[in-house]
Amino acid sequence: MPSIFENFNKQDVSDLIAEYPLARVQPLPDRNQTSSLLPLLAEFDAEGAVESLVGHMARTNPLVGELSTRPNVTTFFQGPQSYISPSWVRKPDWAPTWNYVHLTVGGQIKFDALTIDDALERLVKVQESGRQNPWNITKMGERYRGLAAMVIPFRISVDKIHGKFKLGQDESPEIFSDIIEHLPSDDMARWMRRFNNR
Numbered sequence: 001m002p003s004i005f006e007n008f009n010k011q012d013v014s015d016l017i018a019e020y021p022l023a024r025v026q027p028l029p030d031r032n033q034t035s036s037l038l039p040l041l042a043e044f045d046a047e048g049a050v051e052s053l054v055g056h057m058a059r060t061n062p063l064v065g066e067l068s069t070r071p072n073v074t075t076f077f078q079g080p081q082s083y084i085s086p087s088w089v090r091k092p093d094w095a096p097t098w099n100y101v102h103l104t105v106g107g108q109i110k111f112d113a114l115t116i117d118d119a120l121e122r123l124v125k126v127q128e129s130g131r132q133n134p135w136n137i138t139k140m141g142e143r144y145r146g147l148a149a150m151v152i153p154f155r156i157s158v159d160k161i162h163g164k165f166k167l168g169q170d171e172s173p174e175i176f177s178d179i180i181e182h183l184p185s186d187d188m189a190r191w192m193r194r195f196n197n198r
Contacts, residue, residue, distance in 0.1 A: 028072040077103040080188040088182035103163040119153035
C-alpha cells in the first residue's frame, strides 16, 4: 500500500512540473552515469493526466547518442524542500525532519518528435507569461537560426509516475501550525496547506 506521502492526483503532478520544470534526465539503465538538468514542459491527455514531456538539449550532449539507441529514460523533478527544526514546535521530544516533494517520471524518448521552433517557442511562452513585457524568440533576429541548429528537440512518452509529497500530513494540527509559522519558504507553506487542507 502506498504511504500517506504517496497519495497525490494528476493535478498535483501537472502543477509540480509547471512550477519546477528543471528536471534531471537520465538514461535507464545509466551505464555511463550520464544525466543532464533540462527544463521540461508537460503535455496532457483528454483527462488532464501527463502523457508526455517536451524539451530540448544540445546536440553535443552525450545523452543524444546514448538515448538514440536506448530510449528508456527517467526524469526527476524536485519540488519545494525544507529542513524542519525541533526548535519550531511545542513538543519537547520532537525530532528534526525534512519536508520535500519529488516526482520520478519514466518513459521513452524520441528525438525530433517536434520541431525545434515548437519546442523553444513553447518553453519561452510559458516562462515569459505574466511578465509586463514578455520576451519572444523573434527578438533574437538572425542569431536565432544559428543557435537553434545547435540543439535538438525531444518528446518523452510517459509510462510511469512515482512521487512522494512529504508535507506534514502526519502531524497534529498544533505541530503543523508551528511548522507553517516558522518556514522560510512560502512555496513550502503553500504546498503543505494544499495537502493538509488547513
